[in-house]
Amino acid sequence: MGEAPFALLARDGSARRGRLSLAHGVVETPCFMPVGTAATVKALTPADLREAGAQIVLANTYHLWLRPGRAILEAAGGLHRFMSWDRPILTDSGGFQVFSLESRRTLDDDGVTFRSHLDGSEHRFTPENVVAFQEAIGVDVAMVLDVCVKLPAPREELADALRLTTAWARRSAQARRAAKTALFAIVQGGLDLALRERSARELVALDLPGYAIGGLSVGETREEMLATARHTAMLLPPGKPRYLMGVGTVRDLIAAVDCGIDLFDCVYPTRCGRNGRAMTRAGEFNIFNAAYAADFSPVDPSCGCSVCTTYTRAYLAHLFRSKEMLGPRLLSYHNVALLNDLMHEAREAISAGRWAALREQFQPVEG
Amino acid sequence: MGEAPFALLARDGSARRGRLSLAHGVVETPCFMPVGTAATVKALTPADLREAGAQIVLANTYHLWLRPGRAILEAAGGLHRFMSWDRPILTDSGGFQVFSLESRRTLDDDGVTFRSHLDGSEHRFTPENVVAFQEAIGVDVAMVLDVCVKLPAPREELADALRLTTAWARRSAQARRAAKTALFAIVQGGLDLALRERSARELVALDLPGYAIGGLSVGETREEMLATARHTAMLLPPGKPRYLMGVGTVRDLIAAVDCGIDLFDCVYPTRCGRNGRAMTRAGEFNIFNAAYAADFSPVDPSCGCSVCTTYTRAYLAHLFRSKEMLGPRLLSYHNVALLNDLMHEAREAISAGRWAALREQFQPVEG
Numbered sequence A, B: 001m002g003e004a005p006f007a008l009l010a011r012d013g014s015a016r017r018g019r020l021s022l023a024h025g026v027v028e029t030p031c032f033m034p035v036g037t038a039a040t041v042k043a044l045t046p047a048d049l050r051e052a053g054a055q056i057v058l059a060n061t062y063h064l065w066l067r068p069g070r071a072i073l074e075a076a077g078g079l080h081r082f083m084s085w086d087r088p089i090l091t092d093s094g095g096f097q098v099f100s101l102e103s104r105r106t107l108d109d110d111g112v113t114f115r116s117h118l119d120g121s122e123h124r125f126t127p128e129n130v131v132a133f134q135e136a137i138g139v140d141v142a143m144v145l146d147v148c149v150k151l152p153a154p155r156e157e158l159a160d161a162l163r164l165t166t167a168w169a170r171r172s173a174q175a176r177r178a179a180k181t182a183l184f185a186i187v188q189g190g191l192d193l194a195l196r197e198r199s200a201r202e203l204v205a206l207d208l209p210g211y212a213i214g215g216l217s218v219g220e221t222r223e224e225m226l227a228t229a230r231h232t233a234m235l236l237p238p239g240k241p242r243y244l245m246g247v248g249t250v251r252d253l254i255a256a257v258d259c260g261i262d263l264f265d266c267v268y269p270t271r272c273g274r275n276g277r278a279m280t281r282a283g284e285f286n287i288f289n290a291a292y293a294a295d296f297s298p299v300d301p302s303c304g305c306s307v308c309t310t311y312t313r314a315y316l317a318h319l320f321r322s323k324e325m326l327g328p329r330l331l332s333y334h335n336v337a338l339l340n341d342l343m344h345e346a347r348e349a350i351s352a353g354r355w356a357a358l359r360e361q362f363q364p365v366e367g
Helices: A046-051 A061-066 A070-075 A079-083 A095-100 A127-136 A155-175 A193-204 A222-233 A250-257 A268-275 A290-294 A313-321 A326-352 A355-361 B046-051 B061-066 B070-075 B079-083 B095-100 B127-136 B155-175 B193-204 B222-233 B250-257 B268-275 B290-294 B313-321 B326-352 B355-361
Strands: A006-012 A015-022 A025-029 A031-034 A057-060 A089-092 A105-107 A112-115 A122-125 A141-143 A182-187 A210-213 A242-245 A263-266 A277-280 A283-286 B006-012 B015-022 B025-029 B031-034 B057-060 B089-092 B105-107 B112-115 B122-125 B141-143 B182-187 B210-213 B242-245 B263-266 B277-280 B283-286
Touching (some): A031 A326, A070 B290, A079 A089, A127 A155, A193 A210, A193 A222, A250 A326, A277 A326, A313 A326, B031 B326, B070 B127, B122 B127, B155 B182, B193 B210
Parallel strands (some): A141 A182, A210 A242, B089 B141
Antiparallel strands (some): A105 A112, B112 B122
């Protein structure tokens, strides 16, 4: 334990290409992880995800803890078998969700007690039981329980949260029992670079297999997010994977790869897909716009995914207008495939020393 | 035109095995047709439908006329290209939907004027323009515009509707222009066997390529439905396909094949699929029942579909409880695959002279 399952294969500027070897397979980085909060990437099957190029999916400890719960997941033979996904899974620790509950949770130094958003039942997370849960359900990457602060916040509050996040990361590391689950810590500190430095330094000292940058993409400006991500990434060891939580637009992924980030997750492509927002290499558009009702071109003419090679914008526009489930399903698939393809292109470009040229293609053109 | 594209391959009792040759391919009968009202079988792709054994899908003239409309469908190159389904399509005429509008429609001898349920706009169906629409969008089987009566109804009202249905079927036959679209007439007459006989006699005289039995599965008892279907089926020419509209449960399909019916359609399997009702060879069950939350067996242990070979009842129960779209999608797929498999078994049994044995397996066991 503590051994990094990560190989850095190439660099081009700050952008990195790597390979993360996990219990259920290899993840080539940079890599976007589609979000399957409740043991399903909304509307998509594991077969869809494989076809769309997903190497790893994310699920959420908070949601799975409450439903279906540890007993069902263990009886199923683990989360992989429960959801029939045989590639790697990373679970978020639930820290972000629990702290979002605000009035429904109370924090103490040992852990956090909260009431379920589903039925009001009381539950308690500690660094130890969150690691134990993730190991019990057999995920490839477990995240430590962190303390999330709503921004903007006074510096003392951020510093207190940071102190606890570090203490909890240390307890999480000591709680590990299953070698097949890699534990990642989460660097916090808001937009305060000095706090980020302290958080990174303390967590790097734990020598964990990977590090996430948390507490971003929560309402700050894009410039603040990217500046903080870039600064924080440079504080992390080159030989460990870096995971920027909550990033998922085309231009943010490109910008964050340029900051030296390796892993990303975000509900953005599937949430957009459900709501009719199409992501393309040339920008985004709303499928409900009148222009698309008679547009017989693919969602993204430069995309080779099975939705773009099979269906037209006009058909998707019809499905969304008719409130047909197939619309969200097809557009979610495309949006996910697009980000996976984009990361594939990024990996190729970094290996070939063409990263700057690829990056320049993605100027913001938002519809 | 008037040439029946149907070959009767085998009989076993009243049950028939046949082959319907249509512009987009061959349909082996008995056959269940999944319903894709608005140019999509809800939640499923054409690839899913092929994999689930669907040979032909149904769409609806009323819905497609209103949205996306003829101009879009013609610009797309027809309904097949619009929805990316390359096997046969049958469109219902819209008669059933228009007459369901009740206060929003007025009937005259020439046609029916109605207001859209979507936006209140006024439209008019005539036998001629309904045939022209179906031919224009390129379907394999078009249904004549019929006059549907809400049951129970006075005999005179049924007789009047019947007179008009026959007159409209004659006009529909004369309106045909596209040889690749086969026109089927619809026998009406409610539960009145004398009226059914008159309707069948008058429509059979038109020598159309196929005949449907309409006006059933609309609230009458199961015994009334089956008795009327059996009586009416026997009035139809043996060399033409017989289509019982609106039937879609396991035991009703088996019973109706036993009446000598060849084709079926119903929203039942997909509607059940969306609502958590699982269809199996041994009966139906509600996936929300507590017993299934920890049941790691397939939806139907005797089913070989990709949902039953991949997922458990426990996972589907979790998806439905979590209101995840994947639940309706997977259960719709299974329910459709089950009926397609059932019809495949029926065809094999009829050819092999084992129909009675198969029929006896499906005693009603409803959950």
